Amino acid sequence: MVYPRGVSRPSSPRDALVADLLAAMPRFQEATDAVDEAAARALGINRTDLRCLGLLDHGPSSPSALAEQLQLSRGAMTTVLDRLEAAGWARRGPDPDDRRALRIELTDAARTRIGALWGPIAMEGAGLLDEHGDAELRAMLRFLRDATALQLRHAKRIADEPLP
Amino acid sequence: MVYPRGVSRPSSPRDALVADLLAAMPRFQEATDAVDEAAARALGINRTDLRCLGLLDHGPSSPSALAEQLQLSRGAMTTVLDRLEAAGWARRGPDPDDRRALRIELTDAARTRIGALWGPIAMEGAGLLDEHGDAELRAMLRFLRDATALQLRHAKRIADEPLP
DNA sequence: CCGATGTCAGTGAGACTGAAATCT
DNA sequence: CAGATTTCAGTCCCACTGACATCG
Numbered sequence A, B: 001m002v003y004p005r006g007v008s009r010p011s012s013p014r015d016a017l018v019a020d021l022l023a024a025m026p027r028f029q030e031a032t033d034a035v036d037e038a039a040a041r042a043l044g045i046n047r048t049d050l051r052c053l054g055l056l057d058h059g060p061s062s063p064s065a066l067a068e069q070l071q072l073s074r075g076a077m078t079t080v081l082d083r084l085e086a087a088g089w090a091r092r093g094p095d096p097d098d099r100r101a102l103r104i105e106l107t108d109a110a111r112t113r114i115g116a117l118w119g120p121i122a123m124e125g126a127g128l129l130d131e132h133g134d135a136e137l138r139a140m141l142r143f144l145r146d147a148t149a150l151q152l153r154h155a156k157r158i159a160d161e162p163l164p
Numbered sequence C: 001c002c003g004a005t006g007t008c009a010g011t012g013a014g015a016c017t018g019a020a021a022t023c024t
Numbered sequence D: 001c002a003g004a005t006t007t008c009a010g011t012c013c014c015a016c017t018g019a020c021a022t023c024g
Helices: A013-043 A047-056 A063-070 A074-087 A108-130 A134-160 B013-043 B047-056 B063-070 B074-087 B108-130 B134-160
Strands: A090-094 A102-106 B090-094 B102-106
Touching: A013 A047, A013 A108, A013 B013, A013 B108, A013 B134, A047 A063, A047 A074, A047 A090, A047 A102, A047 A108, A063 A074, A063 A102, A074 A090, A102 A108, A108 B013, A108 B134, A134 B013, A134 B108, A134 B134, B013 B047, B013 B108, B047 B063, B047 B074, B047 B090, B047 B102, B047 B108, B063 B074, B063 B102, B074 B090, B102 B108
Parallel strands: none
Antiparallel strands: A090 A102, B090 B102
8 A cells, every 4th residue: 555645744743643543554454464474374375375264264165256255267266275175274065056066165174273373363352452442442443434435435436547 | 364253242232343343354454455456457567566656655765675675585676676667657766875776766657646546545534534533543543553563473473383 | 805786587386368078 | 058167278477596797
């Protein structure tokens, strides 16, 4: 992300607070990225494969559905699943309702490993939220949702822009 | 990122609020990612090159410094700069203090284009923050920083874990 | 001479496209 | 037979490694 400068110089305490917040957000994203990078290394897989595991952690799926969610072609999806299956993190099984399709699911080993990696983070993260009152959490939620909508709207604006 | 399920079922209103917040954070990250993806397409470059533009937007730099910040090899950095220079978004210039080194900077065209892409987002984003009081912003800042430290600590824990 | 900076050549991983096989 | 799902073969983009020239 490109962070425009000079939108508001921190001339007041309020502006300084806003500036700190704007600086803290990319740091947070980098920290999230660092966890993912470390986890991918620990599992011996690449980031795309890790994102696939993240989706499968919500429940079994099909190669087509996974490819769409990961923004991958079906050909690329096949190789992702080849790698995950060879490493023992995912399993291809028959779809009970459609004999053309497959049912992809995590192995027990993957579930155990994922729990060991992210479980402690989730536990401590819940502790951090406990330090805040309901009103503060609601404020965070409102801002997050508003900012999400804002960015999606502008992503569409940029995507619809004619290329120069 | 993999989001562990079942850490706490939303049995109370408080738990539901926490669950909403935990769900909103990855959505926000996806939205940020969508903006970056759209911007990269609009500029006709890849995501790595875009991150390089983001760094250069803070001011001129050198290939070595950029490579370190982007976690790239110097060889890869050369090709990134080749692409950005060919596209007219960045310029190689001599470093006035060191004749081995280069001074990389954005072109005026890049500055204009970046302003047109991110300027409106920054303006509206500032408006969103204006809707919140200082206490709320401080609460967000504290949570962001605590959560960042938490993730960096666990990233290190995972990285230091012996590989099975 | 040693260390640092940037570039070039060759290699490998990963994603894409398009054709083929299987099944509804 | 038309359409959907998955796989395979070939190609391309991008990052890495290692060697080299230049300079402090």
